[in-house]
Amino acid sequence: MGDAVTTKLSVSGLTKKFATLDVLSSVSVDVGRGEFISIVGPSGCGKTTFLRIVGGLEHATSGTAALDGKTITGPGMDRGFVFQQDNLLPWRTIESNVNIGLEINNRLDRAQKERTAKLLNLVGLRGFADYYPRQLSGGMRQRVNLARALAVDPELLLMDEPFSALDAQTREIMQTELLRIWEAGAKTVLFVTHQIDEAVYLSDRVFVFARRPGRINEIVEIDLPRPRPLSIKRTPQFAKYVDHIWKLIEEDVRVSVLEEHVG
Numbered sequence: 001m002g003d004a005v006t007t008k009l010s011v012s013g014l015t016k017k018f019a020t021l022d023v024l025s026s027v028s029v030d031v032g033r034g035e036f037i038s039i040v041g042p043s044g045c046g047k048t049t050f051l052r053i054v055g056g057l058e059h060a061t062s063g064t065a066a067l068d069g070k071t072i073t074g075p076g077m078d079r080g081f082v083f084q085q086d087n088l089l090p091w092r093t094i095e096s097n098v099n100i101g102l103e104i105n106n107r108l109d110r111a112q113k114e115r116t117a118k119l120l121n122l123v124g125l126r127g128f129a130d131y132y133p134r135q136l137s138g139g140m141r142q143r144v145n146l147a148r149a150l151a152v153d154p155e156l157l158l159m160d161e162p163f164s165a166l167d168a169q170t171r172e173i174m175q176t177e178l179l180r181i182w183e184a185g186a187k188t189v190l191f192v193t194h195q196i197d198e199a200v201y202l203s204d205r206v207f208v209f210a211r212r213p214g215r216i217n218e219i220v221e222i223d224l225p226r227p228r229p230l231s232i233k234r235t236p237q238f239a240k241y242v243d244h245i246w247k248l249i250e251e252d253v254r255v256s257v258l259e260e261h262v263g
């Protein structure tokens, strides 16, 4: 993070109910501009719901989420989503998939071709503009997905388990690539993941959610130097963070696994 920390996202007393189900209960937290935040927690603790409310795709039952002091009431170009499924349109080229958000918002202009080429370069897909999604591997498609979210130049990137469909090696490469892109672009990131080591590796802070109802159990500050080589994952300090977070959610996870087996 930069020296002067300004608040990018401010969440206050956020509560969400689906019918009688309390999904989020009075979540209050601030995120600084340029911060990389991961959100972890057991299945069903409301991570996706939290992200969707910040993205404006879902309304809170009470409380507010504000971007730069402005209450979020719906989706906007200032936020970009990256989901686990890439949702690329098979009949469109990679370039045309990347530009879809700009097209919908009437922001395509003549200089766009050059910008798209730069973006594809940034995500490691130089020369693939005219390919179709079916010609790319899963990792490459997820890179296109990321380029598409970045194309509208959002200030806040909302990423929901973006790498979970990838194999272990590709996933690690994507983690380093994401950090490289984040370090170059000064974006604020909210990153939901089930993998604790991924959260520790990427983040300035990890929000550990707890279930029933969903709330923040603890915020863990990750005091590891940047840039972070992948080898940092094998240091004792790294293992300590992973262990600490795992212990925080272990009991919750045990309960959810039991519930799943009971049905």
Ligand SMILES: Nc1ncnc2c1ncn2[C@@H]1O[C@H](COP(=O)(O)OP(=O)(O)OP(=O)(O)O)[C@@H](O)[C@H]1O
Pocket: 018, 021, 023, 041, 042, 043, 044, 045, 046, 047, 048, 049, 050
């Ligand atoms: N549209 C909806 N209508 C009713 N219930 C919902 C809806 N969306 C989510 N829920 C419920 O809210 C709870 C939290 O869901 P959410 O997807 O936010 O959790 P999560 O922490 O992201 O879970 P996971 O880690 O499994 O993706 C779950 O019990 C889910 O069934």
